[in-house]
Amino acid sequence: MSLTLAQWSVVGLALCLVSALVLTRVRPVMLFAGLGLATVVLGLIEPPRLLMLAANPAVITLLLLLLVSSALEKTGLLALVGRYLFRPKYTTTLARMGAGTLLSSAFLNNTAVVAAMAGVVSRQPDHQPSRLLLPLSYAAILGGTLTLIGTSTHLVVNSVLMEQGQPGLALFDFLPVGIVAAGAGLLLLVLLSQTLPRHERAPELESPYFIDAEVQPDSPLVGRSVQQNGLRSLKGLYLAEIVRQGQLLTPVAPDTLIQAEDKLVFCGEVSQVGELERFKGLSLFAGSNGLLGQNLVEVLLSPTSNIVGKTLKESDFRARFDAAVVALRRRGERLSGKLGTIPLQGGDILVLAVGDRFVKRRSLTRHFYQIGGTELSRPLPRWQEALAVGGFVLALLANLLLAVPLYVSLAVLLMALLGCGVLSSNDVRQRFPFELWVIITGALALAEAFSQSGLAGALATTLQQQLSGGGVMMAFVGVYLAALLTTELMTNNAAAALVLPLALSLAEAFGASAMPFIMAVAYGASASFISPFSYQTHMMVMNLGDYKKRDYARLGVPLSLLYSALVLWLTPIIFPF
Secondary structure, three states: OOHHHHHHHHHHHHHHHHOOOOOOOOOHHHHHHHHHHHHHOOOOOOOOHHHHHHHHHHHHHHHHHHHHHHHHHOEEEEHHHHHOOOOOOOOHHHHHHHHHHHHHOOOHHHHHHHHHHHHHHHHHOOOHHHHHHHHHHHHHHHHHOOOOOOHHHHHHHHHHHHOOOOOOOOOOOHHHHHHHHHHHHHHHHHOOOOOOOOOOOOOOOOOOEEEEEEOOOOOOOOOOOOOOOOOOOOOOOEEEEEEEOOOOEEEOOOEEOOOOEEEEEEEEEEEHHHHHHHOOOOEEEEEOOOOOOOOEEEEEEEOOOOOOOOOOOOOOOHHHHOOOEEEEEEEEEEOOOOHOOOOOOOOOOEEEEEOOOHOOOOOHHHHHHEEOOOOOOOOOOOOHHHHHHHHHHHHHHHHHHHHOHHHHHHHHHHHHHHHOOOOOOOHHHHHHHHHHHHHHHHHOOOOOHHOOOOOOHHHHHHHHOOOOOOOHHHHHHHHHHHHHHHHOOOOHHHHHHHHHHHHHHHHHOOOOHOOOOHHHHHHHHOOOOOOOOOOOHHHHHHHOOOOOHHHHHHHHHHHHHHHHHHHHHHHHHHHOO
16 A cells, blocks of 8 residues: 555654653643644644634533533532442442442543542541552443543544534433443452452551651741751751641741741651751650641642642742642652652642641642542532532533533533632633643544545555455454554543544445444543553552552453453444444
8 A cells, every 4th residue: 555645644643643652751732732733734734624623512512521520529529429339348339339430420520530539438447448449440431431421532532523524422322332331340340359459558657757846945046037047958858837836837938937946847758867967956856746737638639730740849839839748659658859859740649738728729629639638629508519510410401302512501501600609710710621622632633634634544445455354343343452552552532533534434445334433432442441551540549549550450451351342242233334
């Protein structure tokens, strides 16, 4: 098969994207932004077409859905559901938690569902969190496959379909196959639950991360600022709090004056305690002063936060959030070294010492998911909770029963939430998924170039000739496996956008219905079960449950095999060729 220059350009862009995603640490949003621009610069698509892809109705639906979901997160609905799922018997708890997560993830953002449930899992006293958190992540993925809005992957598939001139998908088109695969997957999780690691809870120590010191009355530190005393440039230690006359001062500003009998609370690398011995009049003491735990909050850093990849200093953490990081845990271990120089990763667990203004910061829920301690946001009044939940149900019913476009009903709901104060304009600015929007637009641009250059059709014709002996069924299986493999190499959204044009061309080449091929792409791109890095909820629970890569493979491989077998068996029955 000879390729034209345009087709070789598409191949080159796809190979460069996969290589960069796998081999470099460049943020995906930058790669996909460059990809979208490259398709224009190389003449593969026209500039106005790129803007049209960004404003695709299915893409706008996804953006509106994520914004509306932020209001549902404020209601505490997920936390309320979580509190009723746990029972003393482990298998009963696992089954109830899995079913509740399946239902929630069918309509809500998977990341928010896992975050809310994970907090409850971590605090419940009956079962080891490591035996529940990984099944929680898998259940969220399975639940997302039940509806059109359950996962962004399905909405991306819908957007590519609409750009290809195909009719859009309905809300419950995915349900017949999805409910069987999800139910069987949940049953398998229960049967294989004995293979999950059994990590004992860490013992509750009185002061596991702090070094306390008291300023003596005759100390030369008295009357001088923190900066002047050199307390902000310690090796491996960080001045997080000052306890003064029973009051807690946090975060500590550089110009804060040290007073006699101040109790200084340092955090960081405990082995660097010798650093404090050079300060005259500073006496070290062990044990807690009784106040350190009163304003601590444990949070999980969202993989989508824009401070991921930055150090605490680079993100200006203390000024930005009115909080000081007193401990950082990654994959079950507290990191050694000066906290301010450690690049943050999605899924990191931070212990924050917070001031009175912390909970008033509007951007908190964009960056953090609360695990324990202080609540990150204030509860909504009952009538606002009713508006958020009831409005979301009405928006779905309007689409389902009255054929109102989903982006229209969600836009009306968003305006109502803004008008009634459930969401503020600042909430919308902070929670707007700009990076996801850029990634999807770039993926759609590559899919457009793949289709319009004729590469998808040429590949489909070649494959049709090669697979003529095996027939349309072999082509269908090949499409599913291509989506399954591609989603492990790049994001699930990009996998769906890239494989779908080929799937549609194959369906046309075989003279078959497009629906089974569409479903193969959607379900294959959602099958992120084996690698901990293939889906953001896997990264979230990795730290909380102290999981290793082998834990994902041990549970994910049989789950992927069962899920794939059911999808490949049921899809052609429900959606005939």
